[in-house]
Amino acid sequence: xxxxxxxxxxxxxxxxxxxxxxxxxxxxxxxxxxxxxxxxxxxxxxxxxxxxxxxxxxxxxxxxxxxxxxxxxxxxxxxxxxxxxxxxxxxxxxxxxxxxxxxxxxxxxxxxxxxxxxxxxxxxxxxxxxxxxxxxxxxxxxxxxxxxxxxxxxxxxxxxxxxxxxxxxxxxxxxxxxxxxxxxxxxxxxxxxxxxxxxxxxxxxxxxxx
Numbered sequence: 001x002x003x004x005x006x007x008x009x010x011x012x013x014x015x016x017x018x019x020x021x022x023x024x025x026x027x028x029x030x031x032x033x034x035x036x037x038x039x040x041x042x043x044x045x046x047x048x049x050x051x052x053x054x055x056x057x058x059x060x061x062x063x064x065x066x067x068x069x070x071x072x073x074x075x076x077x078x079x080x081x082x083x084x085x086x087x088x089x090x091x092x093x094x095x096x097x098x099x100x101x102x103x104x105x106x107x108x109x110x111x112x113x114x115x116x117x118x119x120x121x122x123x124x125x126x127x128x129x130x131x132x133x134x135x136x137x138x139x140x141x142x143x144x145x146x147x148x149x150x151x152x153x154x155x156x157x158x159x160x161x162x163x164x165x166x167x168x169x170x171x172x173x174x175x176x177x178x179x180x181x182x183x184x185x186x187x188x189x190x191x192x193x194x195x196x197x198x199x200x201x202x203x204x205x206x207x208x209x210x
Contacts, residue, residue, distance in 0.1 A: 002167070009126060011129070013025060013165060016162050017034060017134050023163040026168070027124075028090050028170075030138050030172060030173070031170065037134065046135070053142070057108075059115065060105050060115060061117070061133060062115070063128050063129075063131075067131065072095070074098060079184050081209040085205045088118055092177045093115045094177065095115055096111065096112070096113075097111050114177075140157075148169060149169050150166050173195055174193070175195050175197075
């Protein structure tokens with residue numbers, strides 16, 4: 001039976017991140033590890049747990065689309081329409097970041113922001129109550145396979161995390177990475193990593209955005 005997350009789990013996740021902690025949690029694709037995207041000390045812990053090169057950026061995840069659009073108020077209208085077509089969904093979208101937000105997540109490329117808004121399945125729906133964004137990456141050792149179950153998350157990462165949430169077995173295919181940095185000016189986009197959403201589906205969704 002798939003574990004169902006509840007409001008207490010959402011509150012524990014938010015409290016963990018707010019307090020500078022690192023959490024392992026389920027998403028709509030694979031297990032993730034997360035922290036406060038504005039807390040450099042927490043970000044360093046996350047990188048150390050993963051063995052991830054500290055110059056590589058992480059995505060910033062919002063648990064609902066509207067708070068993301070409100071926070072990123074500088075986004076051009078065309079980009080906002082594209083995000084409304086693609087999200088929530090199993091994608092990571094690269095955006096121009098002229099306000100240089102979330103420096104701990106963006107690392108050495110502060111002009112680029114990776115954005116995730118997961119399409120929460122019913123048993124994770126309570127996570128929509130997490131009102132703050134998180135800096136997130138896959139819950140694996142850098143370069144190793146993604147985790148579909150908690151049992152596949154490396155023990156060292158589980159032991160080092162301040163909170164672990166069990167979402168049962170997940171789909172297991174990571175998010176598709178879409179570059180929208182040139183979308184506002186030229187309507188150009190590129191799939192940088194094929195993942196849970198195919199390129200044809202991406203094209204259809206963006207075409208629907210107008």
